[in-house]
Amino acid sequence: AVAVAAAMLSLDFLDDVRRMNKRQLYYQVLNFGMIVSSALMIWKGLMVVTGSESPIVVVLSGSMEPAFHRGDLLFLTNRIEDPIRVGEIVVFRIEGREIPIVHRVLKIHEKQNGDIKFLTKGDNNAVDDRGLYKQGQHWLEKKDVVGRARGFVPYIGIVTILMNDYPKFKYAVLFLLGLFVLVHRE
Amino acid sequence: LRKNVEDFTGPRERSDLGFVTFDITADILNGKKCMVFFLTCIHLQSIFDWNVKQLFLYLSAEYSTKNNALNQVVLWDKIMLRGDNPRLSLKDMKSKYFFFDDGNGLKGNRNITLTLSWNVVPNAGILPLVTGSGHVSVPFPDTYETTKSY
Numbered sequence: 001a002v003a004v005a006a007a008m009l010s011l012d013f014l015d016d017v018r019r020m021n022k023r024q025l026y027y028q029v030l031n032f033g034m035i036v037s038s039a040l041m042i043w044k045g046l047m048v049v050t051g052s053e054s055p056i057v058v059v060l061s062g063s064m065e066p067a068f069h070r071g072d073l074l075f076l077t078n079r080i081e082d083p084i085r086v087g088e089i090v091v092f093r094i095e096g097r098e099i100p101i102v103h104r105v106l107k108i109h110e111k112q113n114g115d116i117k118f119l120t121k122g123d124n125n126a127v128d129d130r131g132l133y134k135q136g137q138h139w140l141e142k143k144d145v146v147g148r149a150r151g152f153v154p155y156i157g158i159v160t161i162l163m164n165d166y167p168k169f170k171y172a173v174l175f176l177l178g179l180f181v182l183v184h185r186e
Numbered sequence: 187l188r189k190n191v192e193d194f195t196g197p198r199e200r201s202d203l204g205f206v207t208f209d210i211t212a213d214i215l216n217g218k219k220c221m222v223f224f225l226t227c228i229h230l231q232s233i234f235d236w237n238v239k240q241l242f243l244y245l246s247a248e249y250s251t252k253n254n255a256l257n258q259v260v261l262w263d264k265i266m267l268r269g270d271n272p273r274l275s276l277k278d279m280k281s282k283y284f285f286f287d288d289g290n291g292l293k294g295n296r297n298i299t300l301t302l303s304w305n306v307v308p309n310a311g312i313l314p315l316v317t318g319s320g321h322v323s324v325p326f327p328d329t330y331e332t333t334k335s336y
Contacts, residue, residue: 066240067239067307086259087242087244087246087303089313106259107257107283107286108258109253110255110257111253111255152311
C-alpha cells in the first residue's frame with residue numbers, strides 16, 4: 001500500500017511539471033540557480049569579512065566540553081590585526097590532516113617581529129595537544145590557524161554531522177530541496 | 187622562597203572582583219622551569235546571568251625575554267559552571283601546568299606579571315575574554331635552585 005501511495009504522489013509531481021510550459025520550467029531552473037549563487041555569495045562574503053577560510057565550523061568532538069558539544073556551531077574570525085593570546089579558542093589544522101581542531105591556547109611565545117608560536121589544549125583533555133601535532137612539531141604557528149571562535153550557537157550543527165555520517169541522508173535532503181524548488185509554482 | 191605578598195581589590199562594571207591576598211613562592215628547578223605557588227581569594231558575582239553557561243577562568247603569566255618580546259603562559263585554569271559556588275578561596279595552589287620558558291628567560295627576570303582572566307561561555311552568542319583588574323608582578327631570582335623543595 002505504501003508503494004502505491006508513493007507511486008501516486010510521484011505521478012502528481014510529474015503532472016504538475018507537465019502542466020508548466022517550457023518558459024515556466026526555464027524560469028524555475030533560473031530561480032534555482034539564483035538561490036545557489038546567492039548562497040555562495042553570502043558564504044564568500046563571510047570569508048572576506050571575517051578573514052577566515054571557514055567562517056562557520058561545527059564542533060566534532062567532545063574535547064571542549066562542557067563549553068562546546070558535538071554539533072555546536074562556531075563563528076570564527078581570523079583578522080591579522082587580532083593577535084593570538086592565551087585563553088582564546090582557536091580552530092587550527094595540523095599539517096597533513098584535513099579535519100580542523102577546536103581547542104584553547106595555553107602558551108604563546110611571540111618575537112619582536114610578530115612571529116608567534118603557541119601551544120593548545122582542549123578544556124576536557126588532561127594533557128596539552130603536543131601529542132596531536134605532527135611528528136617533531138612542538139608548536140603551532142599563525143599559518144595553522146583557521147580562525148578564532150568569537151561566538152557560538154548550540155545544537156544546530158548536528159544536521160551537518162548527520163549528513164556526513166549518513167550520506168544517504170544528505171542525498172535525500174538535497175534531492176527533496178531541489179525537487180521542491182523546481183516544482184513549486186511560485 | 188617567598189617572593190612577593192600583595193594586596194589589592196578591583197571592581198569591574200559587570201562584577202565585583204576582589205583579589206585579597208597573594209602569596210607567591212617560586213622555585214626554579216632548572217634554567218627553564220619554575221613552580222609557582224599562590225594563595226588567592228577570588229569572588230565572582232553578577233557575571234552569571236541567564237545567558238552565561240560557564241566561565242573558563244585562567245591565571246596567566248606574562249613576561250618578556252631576550253628571545254621573545256612577549257610570552258604568555260597559563261599556569262592554572264578552572265571551569266566554573268553556573269550554579270557553582272562563585273567564591274573561590276584557593277590556598278597554596280601549585281601551578282597546574284609547567285611554567286616552561288622558551289629559552290632561559292626566567293632567570294633574573296624581574297617582571298613577570300600574573301593576571302586572572304576568564305572566558306565567558308554563553309548559552310548562545312558571543313564568547314568574550316575578560317581580564318580581571320589588578321595583577322601581581324613577580325620577580326625571579328638570579329640563581330637556580332639546585333634542590334627540589336616544593
